[in-house]
Amino acid sequence: MKIKKISVYSFNVKLRSPFRIALGTSITSSGYLVRIETKGGLIGFGEASPSSKILGDDMKSCLETLRSLANELVGSDIKSMEELERRIAKVGGSPSARCAISMALWDLWARIHNEPLYVLLGGARDRVETDYTIGIKGIKETVEEALSLVKMGFRTLKIKVGEDPKKDVERLKAVRDAVGDKVNIRIDANQGWTYEEALWVINQIKDLDIQLIEQPLPANDLRGLAKLKARSEIPIMLDESVHNAYDALIALKLNACDVINIKLMKAASIREALKIAYIAEAAEIPTMIGCMAELQVGILAGINFACGLNVVKYVDLDADLMAEQRLVSVNTIEIPYRFPLRSPGLGFEDKDINYDLLSKEVEVTKD
Template sequence: MIKLEAWVVELPLPEPFRISTGVSEKSRTVVVRLITPEGLEGWGEACPSKSVLGETLEMVVEAVRKLGRISVDYTSIEAIHEYTWSLQAPSSLAAALDMALLDLYGKTVGRPLWRLLGGYRDKIETDITIGIMEPEEQAKRAVKYVEEGFKILKLKLGLEPDKDVERVRRVRDAVGEGVRIRVDANQGWSAEEAVRVIDRIASYDVELVEQPTRWDDWEGLRKIKRESPLPIALDESVKTPADALKAVQMEAADIINIKLMKTRGLTGALRVAHVSEAAGLKNMIGCYGETRLGMTAHVHVAQALRNIAYYDTDCDLLTVGQAFTGGASIEKGIRRVGEEPGLGRLAPVWDKFTRVL
């Protein structure tokens, strides 16, 4: 049997972070540690989303307390997937256990997860996200990040269509050419508004538009993709491999955003990526509010798979302080995980942790 331990980790944000569906002031996650009878440790993280997954931190804590010790063959990736995919628990908790079990697997065989899962690239370049704010403030923030070395910006939009266009214009004028701009409406526009906004912002050299309208408005999404001059990425609409297949069948996307909390972990992420690749769609990898632990797992997946071509792995860069040291490095937008086994060397900053199991 494998011993399970869990903590709540809370990190403040330097300022309220606004998207079209709400405002966040802190990151709250559940960190788990698995300990084998031989003393081997595997780490994972659950970052629930009430608006997308219907999960709360309290639900995850309650579920993890019910689990106690667990039994699974962590030397088999397929057995890990079978366990976490069928587990009657919140999706984010399944993701945390999948992460921790794979960490054990990698440490058992002495290889990093990114090499075991595909080993395609040894680094990625992440964007940095700017929440919704007044256009001139968004432009100032964009300049600050570019000066720090980031070359890809992700702008949150979706509250006011006309002002959204102004936000994109101001940012492009401020940063000039050579900086990639992506936008994410987080379901904030109607299909008609999305078509109008996308047509207007296309002249500002926007790379892609993410989740322009409601997650379940498949006809609207198909209309937007058909009429859009820019690639359309889906996030909230696609959680599982079956959702990815529906996006393909509805001809509603060019890109599918993978997040480990939606896919119940890394093993589920592989399956979404494979469906996407088979259909000729590219993948992005994104995040909710994970600490350095969760973001390290995302970077492993991003380095592993050829079909993941867009990287939004900045959640741990947006908090005040860190819950872990080590893990995925960051330098001027470039992230990488190296050759340490499993997830790599991560050390908890214990004063950020509150024990729940």
């Protein structure tokens, strides 16, 4: 079955409230919806969520790469995902663009085989439990949001830190006091601390039953992370340090982490994300499936990935819940669980897309 047409639409959706982390503040979710149509009439969908600070791409470079990939792939047969993924990697460019194309092709491939994507990825389970992330804000606001989320049914909170070690500790202590000991708390510094600051924070919060500390040091400081891991009573998870399979191999070789956070956008393809997962599994290291600022399409791909593989122990798929509007009119959450759709591929159809949120086609390629 050959690719007939690749279409791209942009979106810019306002968040319910500003989302602040150590790397900056976001007020919108911006990206591209990718739609790939075959000559047989099947349609697959993908989503790109560019990030200049983490992925090194932006809306402009993402679109340029999408154009290059469209010219490369239109007319190609979808029978070999391996070959298509290799060609995507060879084009290079924007990671989020490559991921969006990969996502749409895997969606199509699963539709061709008449199975939900998570089944073809392994079918380990039919739902996963997600956390919900609280951005950096004042103590009162953090506690209020934490209590509200727990009341809604979330059992795991991920709290952003990394701007001020002293304030970070105060916020974490206040949240633990407020929610009690039955709620899991993970924290994410987004590279915001120095080694000395991270070690100090760890010593201050070691009795708060913190589940994980994500990316406490700069991404390229793997030796510092290994040193910190050796002294930390709390498991260390790497995010920005691990984009691809090679990064995972180096991090594990240096014993720099206890957990790896896999994000489809960072990996730039589902194939590369699978490689990271299998490397981690071979090293007996659990993984998390996380997200950038994706809306429903990207999050659905993450849900399918998490449900496919047992090595995914932790789930942080909440970005779409922070947006004011929905890109796809389907439900994939029963708090605190996220579940894949049971229809083939990612499970939704063209009629489920809210095209009112999208620009006119910014890219249409036909053979």
